[in-house]
Amino acid sequence: DAGVIQSPRHEVTEMGQEVTLRCKPISGHNSLFWYRQTMMRGLELLIYFNNNVPIDDSGMPEDRFSAKMPNASFSTLKIQPSEPRDSAVYFCASSLDQREVAGELFFGEGSRLTVL
Amino acid sequence: AQSVTQLGSHVSVSEGALVLLRCNYSSSVPPYLFWYVQYPNQGLQLLLKYTTGATLVKGINGFEAEFKKSETSFHLTKPSAHMSDAAEYFCAVSSGDSSYKLIFGSGTRLLVRP
Numbered sequence: 001d002a003g004v005i006q007s008p009r010h011e012v013t014e015m016g017q018e019v020t021l022r023c024k025p026i027s028g029h030n031s032l033f034w035y036r037q038t039m040m041r042g043l044e045l046l047i048y049f050n051n052n053v054p055i056d057d058s059g060m061p062e063d064r065f066s067a068k069m070p071n072a073s074f075s076t077l078k079i080q081p082s083e084p085r086d087s088a089v090y091f092c093a094s095s096l097d098q099r100e101v102a103g104e105l106f107f108g109e110g111s112r113l114t115v116l
Numbered sequence: 117a118q119s120v121t122q123l124g125s126h127v128s129v130s131e132g133a134l135v136l137l138r139c140n141y142s143s144s145v146p147p148y149l150f151w152y153v154q155y156p157n158q159g160l161q162l163l164l165k166y167t168t169g170a171t172l173v174k175g176i177n178g179f180e181a182e183f184k185k186s187e188t189s190f191h192l193t194k195p196s197a198h199m200s201d202a203a204e205y206f207c208a209v210s211s212g213d214s215s216y217k218l219i220f221g222s223g224t225r226l227l228v229r230p
Contacts, residue, residue, distance in 0.1 A: 004159070031216065043160075043206065043220040055216065091159055105218065107159030 002026070004108035006092050012114045018080040021111045023092030024073055033105065034067055034077050035091040043091075049075065050097070082115045089113070118143045118209050120221035128227040135179075135194040137224045139207030142188065149190040150208040150218070151181055160206060166190065177201070202228045 005024040013019055025032050034046040047057040052069045060067070064083070069075040079086055089112050093105040123138040141147055148167050152160040164175025171183040177200075181192045190207060207221040 042222045045217065048216055050216070093159070104162055104165070105160070107161070109157070109159050 004092055004094050004106055006090075006108035006111050008111055009109065010112050010114075012116065013082055014116050015083055016081045017115075018078065019082045019086075019113060019115075021077040021090050021092075021113070023075045023077070023108060025075070025092070025094030026106055027073065028096070029094035029106070030072075030097045031095045032069060032075050033093045033095075034075070035093060035107075037089045037091060037110070038087075046077070046090075079113075082113075084115045087113055087115050118147065118217075118219050120207050120209050120219055122205075122207050122221035122224050124224055125222065126225045126227065128229060129197045130229045131199055132196050135192070135197045135201065135226065137192040137205050137207075137226065139181075139190045139192065139221060140188050141190060141207070141209045143209055148210045149181075149183060150210075151175065151179070151190075151192050152206045152208060152220075154204045154206065154223075156203075163192070163205070197226075197228050199228050199230065202226055 004026055007022045030051050032049040036044045036046055044059055046059045047067045048055045049069045065079055067077045089110040091107050091110045093107045095105050119142045121140045129135055150165045151163040153163050154160045163179050164173045164181055166173045166183045174180045179194045181190050183190050204223045204225045206223045208218050210218045
C-alpha cells in the first residue's frame with residue numbers, strides 16, 4: 001500500500017519566494033497533520049484537518065503560512081514570503097480518524113526546505 | 117497541559133547490550149502514550165502505544181515499554197541492541213479524551229557500537 005506521499009523532498013529557495021509543499025494522505029484516512037521539525041524546536045504541530053476541514057491551526061507560526069485541503073487526497077502548505085528561519089523539515093501525517101484512534105499517525109518522508 | 121520529557125538526547129550502547137530509553141510524561145488525565153522511531157531521512161514510524169489495559173506493551177523489532185502510573189514513566193527497552201536499531205526515538209503523549217493533539221518529546225538518538 002502506498003504511504004503518505006510528500007513533494008518535493010528537497011526545496012532550496014531564496015528569501016522572499018513562495019514555497020508550496022504538497023501531501024497525499026493514505027487513502028481512507030480522515031485526519032491530516034502538518035508538522036515542522038527543527039533542531040531547536042523539535043517536532044511542532046502546525047495544523048490539523050479532519051474530513052478536509054481545518055480543526056486547529058494554532059500552531060501555524062504566522063500569516064505567511066497557510067494550508068489547504070481541497071479534497072480528501074490532497075493538501076498543501078504554503079509559505080509566502082519565505083524567510084531563512086522557515087528552514088526545516090516539514091512532515092505530513094495522516095490517520096484513520098484521530099478522534100477515534102488517537103496517535104496512530106502515518107508520516108511521509110518529509111520535505112526538507114532551505115531558505116537562503 | 118500535557119508534556120513529555122526524554123532524558124538524554126543521545127544514548128550509546130554496544131551491539132547486544134540492553135537498550136533503555138527514558139520517557140516521563142505529565143498529564144492531568146489518563147494519557148495515551150507512544151513511542152515512534154525515525155530513521156535517517158525518513159518520517160516517523162509507530163513502534164508501540166499504550167492506551168488502556170496491560171501496562172507492558174510490546175512493539176515491533178523486539179521493543180517494549182511499560183506504563184508506570186506511579187512514576188509517570190513510559191520507558192522503552194530492548195534486551196539486545198542491533199546495529200539496525202540506530203535511529204532517533206520519540207516519546208509522545210495525548211490525552212485519553214479523543215484529543216487529536218500528539219505532544220512529542222525532544223527525541224533520543226540511539227547509537228549502537230559494533
